[in-house]
Amino acid sequence: MLLYETMHKAAQEVFMERSALIRDAIRQYLHRLAQRKLARELAEGYRANATLDRQISEEFIHVDADNL
Numbered sequence: 920m921l922l923y924e925t926m927h928k929a930a931q932e933v934f935m936e937r938s939a940l941i942r943d944a945i946r947q948y949l950h951r952l953a954q955r956k957l958a959r960e961l962a963e964g965y966r967a968n969a970t971l972d973r974q975i976s977e978e979f980i981h982v983d984a985d986n987l
Contacts, residue, residue: 920928930940965972 926940927937930937933940935943
């Protein structure tokens with residue numbers, strides 16, 4: 920089945936105009952792209968700061984021991 924036919928059938932099944940279905944699909948796709956980009960940026964930031972984070976945690980390890 921062609922993409923157009925599949926999209927037309929899906930729009931009918933959910934009682935949406937084809938244009939609304941297309942807009943919704945594009946919005947969802949762009950949202951997923953933004954989420955992936957943010958995840959990549961966060962991972963890069965964690966990797967970039969890993970050494971500093973370990974140093975800080977080692978400096979404050981005694982604080983955890985004091986709370987036990």
